[in-house]
Amino acid sequence: MANPKITFIGAGSTVFMKNIIGDVLQRPALAGATIALMDINPQRLEESAVVAGKLASTLGVPAKVETYTDQKKALTGADFVVVAFQIGGYEPATVTDFEVPKKYGLRQTIADTLGVGGIMRGLRTVPHLWKICEDMLEVCPEAIMLQYVNPMAINTWAIAEKYPTIKQVGLCHSVQGTAMELARDLDIPYEEIRYRAAGINHMAFYLKFEHRQADGSYRDLYPDLVRAYREGRAPKPSTWNPRCPNKVRYEMLTRLGYFVTESSEHFAEYTPYFIKEGREDIIEKFGIPLDEYPKRCVEQIARWKNQAEEYKKADRIEVSKSKEYASSIMNSVWTGEPSVIYGNVRNNGAITSLPDNCAAEVPCLVDASGIQPTYIGDLPPQLTALIRTNVNVQELTVAALVTQNREHIYHAAMMDPHTAAELDLDQIWNLVDDLIEAHGTWLPEWTRGSRRQRVA
16 A cells, blocks of 8 residues: 655644644554654754654654645645644734733633634635645645644634635644543543533533443443532542643533533633623632633743754653544555544534534544544534534634625624623724734735725
């Protein structure tokens, strides 16, 4: 069997690239792959090439590593396209997404998925994803795009809307990652857990969360999770970030009856309940880490400086298996060996209580035929209702991008649950204007111009 070509757009995301390529090269059918790394930053690209080469050397596999600064050349003949980039970077774009809303008293935690920060990131990101699609149609039309960029749902929706023939899946690690966290909270081995989740990215819910018993039957774990929370035994202190105690999701479990797959720091800004000006008691009670994403960015930048030097000096690089789905998908498509992943795809009736054209996160079967979403049916009505509040924002952001209609940017911000709970209409419109002005050329040209007045 021939070896695949795997193109990585945004390869300067070196730590992420290391995890994905490390997973890929540990699979025998993929170990001889051509790894095409592409980035616009020559220094980060070279660092990534060194890491990828040392991964192959450590594992003793015949993979070939190539580097490109030209996107179309990197994509030519690709079988799989991994996308991981951040348009505008931490500075200036992410800083802008946080600091401008603060002037209006609107505070955020992550700001990369929903809210005014997520809307702006979508406006910056989608046009470049569309450029990748255009290049793929020209030089690798049958390739599968594995999209790891936020805002995931907006991106996936926008790609499906404008380039429906592109084979794509949006990938996140929140479903499997949260299942591992919950198993730890309950002191149950993750391998003994069975679950089924569905919804949208960062707002999917475990419809089933069960523990395999000695006799082979399965026991519902939801009563155990609620009891552990009420008795103060869960959530356990975070092993990776002490700023994020994870109480928001457990509280919502007691209100909705289901556990959400994305972290508490994310979920707090997707709803109108937790981040309120003048209500520091709520923020303190649930341990909501405001400005969390900028803090992570600063920490990651500092950590990478040390890590990059270590990688350059090392002869070998330690390789472990990550919880990302990318290598599993590639292996299943390439070999026909089936696997099940959670992917973000055009809904197309998989979740019957959500719009067909939205981006749904559902279990997918992967084999030689590609990525095939499974049927879910209706979600419980309270979950559908909450998810729709986020779908509204996604839909209007995509509408703004597709029609190049600036009015829909205001509409998207108006519909955002957290923004609408904190600001009045004039504040929302003025905030959108300020964000567009502050982002300048990082946003598409059609977004710029004079401040808009509402229709008389």
